[in-house]
Amino acid sequence: MASKYTSEYRNQLFADVLSGKVPDRVPEKVGISGTAVLEWAGYDLRTAQYGYSKNIDAMKKFNAEFDTDNVCGGFGGAAPFYTKVIGSRTNVMGSDGFMQHPDVAGMEVDEYDDFIADPVKFIWDTVIPRVFTEFAQPWPHNAFALLKMIKTQDEVMGHLGRASAECARENNKVTRAGGGGISRAPFDYFADYLRSFTGAMIDMKRMPDKVLEAVDAITPLMIKCANDRVRPTDRTSQRVFFALHMPTYMTVKDFEKFWWPSFKETVWGVYDKGFGIQIFCEENWMRMLDYLDELPDMCELQFEYGDPKTVKEKVGKKHVISAMYPLTYLANGTLEEACDKVKEYLDILAPGGKYIFNMDKSVLRGRQIDWNKLNPWLDCIHTYGKY
């Protein structure tokens, strides 16, 4: 379908909202992942994720059909064409083709001192061969694995990146840059990748000082990995993304001691390089909203659950808010109910700007929502969201 909006119009919506101006209408950034787009187009995740042609075909059909502000589809996270060649134990394909993330520990409980002495050396010497089985192979097979991973990814992502840009131009979608890199909260890195969710929580009680030292050692790495080569010139289009994992599993007391200080330091370190900040506060952050006031101005904060009125009141003056619209409204109930809910969220969150419409979570699977509702629902957001 031909959109009534131009790319220039949509670009300006995001430029305005991310610089604190009230845009012409609320921009929308609904997350529909590459896996959902592939399944919508009738492809099987068990095979289609190994190449780019089916992804591009699905992406082109999807974006011609649905009038989202942004291009949807493409690979988002771990893709099997590279996790296979390195023998990843942390990202494995489930029986239905969807990638799963098992709770694997790359570091043992008696290895803190080695890690703290030189984290990067420890990661290469110890963690990587444990977590990625192909890197434990003797020379030259381990070198082949690294080369295959890098070059396969360059090849596939190069095709997908060009196709995504074409989709944006052909369908009047956003063409301005919106990303600038990714980083992580140091404690999340520690838990996700080194000690596992369960190991991290146990160590926090049994050896708190070692955990704090480890998190402190990770902090400069998280600042560095946020696209260290780029010298940003525009915070609204060069933004570093953080997805936050552990806080909602912690008491506020533990969060204050183990999680928040290093995250705050990382965010300020990245911000001081000139980047804008985009944060997905996963799960329910209502207990910790006040801490977000300590971050630099105009972070884009995406929330999953919570009370939109309280979020708007507590963080909506300093930061840009997005998300919280319950995805289930696109799966269950009528279109009218889904649109009524859109209006309810817009009435609360849109006044004064600093709001990007988004759902509480991305659509990951083809069967997850009723696709017949999507275009009229998008039209409701775009029309009712006019300032």
Place this chain on the structure above:
Amino acid sequence: MAKEFKSAYYLTNEQLIEKYDIDPAAIEDIDESMGWMEDYLMTLTLTKLSN
């Protein structure tokens, strides 16, 4: 204040000059190639290979 990033597996431009016996006058030039690669390898280590 965060500690400075440092590792035996990350070479600064000065260390690259020394390790590979390169004319020190090339320090700005190697930043565009070998120095870029050091940063690329670190980013790869801390993102794709830390996932």
